[in-house]
Amino acid sequence: MEKGKVRILIAKVGLDGHDRGAKYIAQALRDKGYEVIYTGIRQTPEDVVKAAIQEDVQFVGLSLLSGAHNQLFLKVVELLKEKGAEDIVVFGGGVIPADDIPFLQSQGIKKIFPPGTTIDEVVDFIEKTLKDAAH
Amino acid sequence: MKKTIKDEKERWENSTLKNFVAKAPERQKEFATVSQNPVSTLYTPLDFEEKDYLEKLGFPGEYPFTRGIYPNMYRGRLWTMRQYAGFGTAEQSNQRFKYLLDQGQTGLSVAFDLPTQVGYDSDHPLAEGEVGKVGVAIDSLADMEILFEGIPLDKVSTSMTINAPAAILLSMYIAVAEKQGVPRSELRGTIQNDILKEYIARGTYIFPPKPSMRLVVDTLSFCAREMPKWNPISISGYHIREAGADAVQEVAFTLADAIEYCKAAQQAGMDIDQFAPQLSFFFAAHNDLFEEVAKFRAARRLWAKIIKEKFHAQDPRSMMLRFHTQTGGSTLTAQQPDNNVVRVAIQALAAVLGGTQSLHTNSRDEALGLPTEKSVQIALRTQQIIAYESGVTNTVDPLGGSYYLEYLTDQIEKRAQEYLERIESMGSMVEAIELGYIQREIQASAYKYQKSIESGERIIVGLNKFKTEEEPPQEILKVDPRLRELQIQRIQEVKRKRHNEKVNAILKKIEDVASTGENLVPYFIEAVKAYATLGEITGALRKVFGEYQQQVIF
Amino acid sequence: MQLIEGLKRRDLRALAKAISLAENDPLMAEEVFGEVISQPPMSFKVGLTGPPGSGKSTLIRNIVSRAVKENMSVGVLAVDPSSPFSGGALLADRLRIAIPNLDPSKVFIRSLSSRGHLGGLSPGIVASVKLMDYYGFDLLLLETVGVGQAEVEVMYLADLVGVVLVPNLGDEIQAMKSGLMEVADLFVVNKCTLQGAEKLRLELESLIENSPRFQNALWKPPVFSTDALTGQGLEELWAFIKNSPRDENFLQLLEKKRKRQVHFQIYQSLLNYFRLKAEDAMKLLSLDHYSPAVVRELIKKILESREEE
Numbered sequence: 001m002e003k004g005k006v007r008i009l010i011a012k013v014g015l016d017g018h019d020r021g022a023k024y025i026a027q028a029l030r031d032k033g034y035e036v037i038y039t040g041i042r043q044t045p046e047d048v049v050k051a052a053i054q055e056d057v058q059f060v061g062l063s064l065l066s067g068a069h070n071q072l073f074l075k076v077v078e079l080l081k082e083k084g085a086e087d088i089v090v091f092g093g094g095v096i097p098a099d100d101i102p103f104l105q106s107q108g109i110k111k112i113f114p115p116g117t118t119i120d121e122v123v124d125f126i127e128k129t130l131k132d133a134a135h
Numbered sequence: 136m137k138k139t140i141k142d143e144k145e146r147w148e149n150s151t152l153k154n155f156v157a158k159a160p161e162r163q164k165e166f167a168t169v170s171q172n173p174v175s176t177l178y179t180p181l182d183f184e185e186k187d188y189l190e191k192l193g194f195p196g197e198y199p200f201t202r203g204i205y206p207n208m209y210r211g212r213l214w215t216m217r218q219y220a221g222f223g224t225a226e227q228s229n230q231r232f233k234y235l236l237d238q239g240q241t242g243l244s245v246a247f248d249l250p251t252q253v254g255y256d257s258d259h260p261l262a263e264g265e266v267g268k269v270g271v272a273i274d275s276l277a278d279m280e281i282l283f284e285g286i287p288l289d290k291v292s293t294s295m296t297i298n299a300p301a302a303i304l305l306s307m308y309i310a311v312a313e314k315q316g317v318p319r320s321e322l323r324g325t326i327q328n329d330i331l332k333e334y335i336a337r338g339t340y341i342f343p344p345k346p347s348m349r350l351v352v353d354t355l356s357f358c359a360r361e362m363p364k365w366n367p368i369s370i371s372g373y374h375i376r377e378a379g380a381d382a383v384q385e386v387a388f389t390l391a392d393a394i395e396y397c398k399a400a401q402q403a404g405m406d407i408d409q410f411a412p413q414l415s416f417f418f419a420a421h422n423d424l425f426e427e428v429a430k431f432r433a434a435r436r437l438w439a440k441i442i443k444e445k446f447h448a449q450d451p452r453s454m455m456l457r458f459h460t461q462t463g464g465s466t467l468t469a470q471q472p473d474n475n476v477v478r479v480a481i482q483a484l485a486a487v488l489g490g491t492q493s494l495h496t497n498s499r500d501e502a503l504g505l506p507t508e509k510s511v512q513i514a515l516r517t518q519q520i521i522a523y524e525s526g527v528t529n530t531v532d533p534l535g536g537s538y539y540l541e542y543l544t545d546q547i548e549k550r551a552q553e554y555l556e557r558i559e560s561m562g563s564m565v566e567a568i569e570l571g572y573i574q575r576e577i578q579a580s581a582y583k584y585q586k587s588i589e590s591g592e593r594i595i596v597g598l599n600k601f602k603t604e605e606e607p608p609q610e611i612l613k614v615d616p617r618l619r620e621l622q623i624q625r626i627q628e629v630k631r632k633r634h635n636e637k638v639n640a641i642l643k644k645i646e647d648v649a650s651t652g653e654n655l656v657p658y659f660i661e662a663v664k665a666y667a668t669l670g671e672i673t674g675a676l677r678k679v680f681g682e683y684q685q686q687v688i689f
Numbered sequence: 690m691q692l693i694e695g696l697k698r699r700d701l702r703a704l705a706k707a708i709s710l711a712e713n714d715p716l717m718a719e720e721v722f723g724e725v726i727s728q729p730p731m732s733f734k735v736g737l738t739g740p741p742g743s744g745k746s747t748l749i750r751n752i753v754s755r756a757v758k759e760n761m762s763v764g765v766l767a768v769d770p771s772s773p774f775s776g777g778a779l780l781a782d783r784l785r786i787a788i789p790n791l792d793p794s795k796v797f798i799r800s801l802s803s804r805g806h807l808g809g810l811s812p813g814i815v816a817s818v819k820l821m822d823y824y825g826f827d828l829l830l831l832e833t834v835g836v837g838q839a840e841v842e843v844m845y846l847a848d849l850v851g852v853v854l855v856p857n858l859g860d861e862i863q864a865m866k867s868g869l870m871e872v873a874d875l876f877v878v879n880k881c882t883l884q885g886a887e888k889l890r891l892e893l894e895s896l897i898e899n900s901p902r903f904q905n906a907l908w909k910p911p912v913f914s915t916d917a918l919t920g921q922g923l924e925e926l927w928a929f930i931k932n933s934p935r936d937e938n939f940l941q942l943l944e945k946k947r948k949r950q951v952h953f954q955i956y957q958s959l960l961n962y963f964r965l966k967a968e969d970a971m972k973l974l975s976l977d978h979y980s981p982a983v984v985r986e987l988i989k990k991i992l993e994s995r996e997e998e
Contacts, residue, residue, distance in 0.1 A: 014249070014261075014264060015250060015253050015255075015261060015265050015339075016249060016265075017333075017337050017338015018338070018378075019338065019687075020377070020465075023578060023581070023687075023689075024581060027582060027689065028582075038687065040687045041338050041685060042261075042685070044260075066268050066269050067264075067265075067268035067613075067614060068263070070616065071263055071264030071616065072263070072264045095502065095504065097503060097504055115468070115469040116468060116470055116598050120589070
């Protein structure tokens with residue numbers, strides 16, 4: 001699929017208001033040619049799933065720095081499944097301890113990006129995922 | 136003919152320096168500080184002349200306070216070592232407080248969890264996953280009593296990082312102190328209570344700006360009358376800096392917020408000298424050592440001028456910029472976390488050389504999670520080593536007079552002043568925020584900074600250079616997710632034991648008073664004593680004030 | 690086709706996917722959704738345009754919440770310009786419009802990028818509006834950024850067009866002269882508590898008085914003063930919007946508009962078709978110099994290829 005037609009939702013779930021990283025990723029993905037919808041802060045998992053479906057995105061990127069990732073990220077995955085939208089690929093970033101990553105990735109989060117991730121790493125992930133899906 | 140410095144410098148530049156550089160080009164084409172202040176090869180008396188000393192620097196403890204707000208600074212008393220702490224339940228935090236006090240910390244700094252910061256009880260649906268994670272969960276006075284159990288409030292000063300519901304948490308603190316027999320007039324400490332920066336950089340707002348400002352002014356007024364030793368506000372640049380602003384913006388936007396609070400207090404009928412002495416500030420300390428020291432000095436000088444010339448204060452205490460510093464969390468890396476100990480040491484040194492009144496040093500595991508006991512100990516030791524082993528505390532403003540430092544101080548003051556003028560032309564800080572001007576400036580800095588790291592132009596050791604393959608860190612503090620259930624049970628018990636008619640009555644009163652101009656703080660005190668929960672009190676306010684809707688501007 | 694079935698069943702995901710199809714492949718969408726797209730309009734379509742920073746999204750949010758309170762279903766299309774450098778887009782209207790915890794079947798919000806098309810009028814947007822129309826929302830809101838002639842075309846899709854301005858943005862009156870006057874059915878002076886609001890209002894009223902379009906017209910655009918943050922003026926604005934479909938004069942105007950919408954859509958479809966064909970045709974010939982003959986040759990090729998299909 002042409003880059004300009006790949007739609008990505010970047011969302012901050014929960015009460016954490018630190019949005020510097022999410023905003024950066026949103027802008028940087030736009031600069032790489034993607035269509036990005038940014039939800040802002042304080043989104044419930046229900047809001048995120050609603051937005052993902054209405055905006056017909058291929059990817060949802062979740063940002064969270066408050067430690068609530070195990071509960072909230074998985075809630076998003078669960079709700080997407082409930083709505084028949086588990087084809088939407090979910091990735092995440094923020095302050096997520098390394099030993100929580102395998103668990104999250106086994107529960108439906110395709111990739112967790114730790115602090116220090118560059119935008120190119122995120123783009124590589126997106127492109128590879130799209131390529132794999134096309135086959 | 137006598138040689139002048141100017142001529143000699145020119146000669147040196149055109150011969151000695153030029154020839155040397157021709158043989159070995161410099162590491163960069165241009166040099167600048169992290170905040171885009173240009174940096175030359177050398178600074179000389181041409182950059183700071185002795186004739187300017189009295190006007191620009193003066194003497195510590197006197198206007199314009201550039202060199203420090205007290206005449207002898209750390210020779211008299213060291214800064215307060217105040218490590219931000221709090222997580223999980225009130226019991227756990229109470230334990231951590233006692234540990235830190237035992238280890239030599241001299242003041243308490245309380246971190247609250249996100250539901251508390253946003254005025255929700257732990258049983259609120261939005262509290263799911265968040266209870267006790269980034270700080271202690273406080274749902275009612277009962278939790279607050281446990282938090283300070285065994286800690287004499289007449290002997291410690293306590294800083295509480297709470298903003299939108301600050302007045303309510305202050306009321307709880309007053310109630311706990313009363314039970315200990317300590318009158319409120321003796322209490323020492325701070326509530327952050329800086330709502331403007333929440334809209335700009337931190338996001339834990341509840342109500343729209345106008346009613347929020349009213350709550351701030353109510354606390355300023357209450358504390359001016361009844362709590363002379365308390366700082367009712369800590370006007371913060373830290374979060375603005377962490378959101379991506381540079382040092383100049385950090386100073387400019389913080390002082391712009393401060394100006395806004397002063398104007399609001401004056402409009403409410405207060406005299407500047409009534410409340411200004413109790414204003415305090417909160418800044419970050421980042422890695423560019425000299426720029427940070429210059430920043431603190433520029434902030435002091437600029438603030439003194441503003442309070443004197445713009446607000447016509449008479450009392451010199453109104454002109455003193457008293458501040459707490461925290462080392463910059465965003466500069467720390469998840470990679471090679473031990474490197475962070477070194478970064479924090481440099482940043483703490485900058486804060487001390489800059490004359491801070493109190494200091495929090497981050498722990499090395501900052502980018503990974505909440506600090507372990509071991510990590511927090513190292514952070515505290517960093518301050519203690521600077522205090523007792525480095526010698527920088529033996530004289531005031533030791534770097535003062537460095538030509539480079541004075542140049543940077545002037546630069547930062549000048550550029551910050553330009554921002555202040557631009558903000559004034561927009562009407563007020565609230566308007567500048569509504570127009571999105573502040574946010575856009577911060578974002579532009581943040582974006583540029585991040586890009587410079589990703590391109591490799593800016594080196595972060597261990598992150599984009601000198602990388603190693605590493606094992607994930609072994610010990611990280613995790614918060615028990617069953618905490619929420621525990622808190623919910625607690626809330627239910629509190630609600631069972633209290634007099635519910637009394638609670639309903641005071642909540643209704645708060646709704647009424649919120650619609651008038653009367654000071655709300657005494658009513659908050661009454662409500663918390665009746666064991667109304669935080670969520671119930673903010674709920675009453677939400678009914679009257681409404682809720683703020685986010686404005687994101689790119 | 691699956692998606693059409695989904696649309697008929699009022700499946701929101703089907704609507705979302707149909708819009709994507711319309712965006713990504715407008716010609717194919719026209720084939721697939723032919724019956725849908727040629728249906729007469731069902732929803733009342735309100736467009737809001739104006740310069741960036743005028744508070745359109747917040748106004749829309751206020752309108753949405755009032756509509757929902759009155760049990761109406763609302764669809765919102767928010768169009769933002771794509772980046773001329775990367776082709777990507779950062780769509781941030783949704784976050785200002787979305788009301789948390791609202792029943793998803795009551796409010797549907799879709800953010801669209803103009804995908805390089807000036808006038809905000811990508812072929813996808815025209816089709817998307819039709820799809821939303823077919824789905825059958827009581828109220829359809831369309832938001833675009835508009836500062837001049839080009840950006841305003843998309844407003845031809847709406848039944849009632851509001852132009853939102855704020856004081857002190859500088860060239861608002863210039864903008865007026867360059868094209869927004871042509872589409873406006875109402876004006877909103879937002880952030881009306883700021884200095885300069887009264888002045889702006891007076892200037893607008895004077896422009897309307899003197900504008901040739903409104904001399905002896907059925908309809909003269911009213912000017913509303915609002916402050917989306919405090920709620921000032923919003924009840925009046927909403928009442929006006931709600932009651933317009935019942936207003937005699939407006940209905941007459943609407944008839945003319947609808948005719949123009951049909952015209953416009955057919956014209957846009959033609960343009961889309963020929964634009965795509967032109968791009969293909971350009972690949973066929975080697976083009977190293979310009980002459981009218983070359984152009985004629987290309988036109989011939991395009992028409993021939995149509996016959997072959």
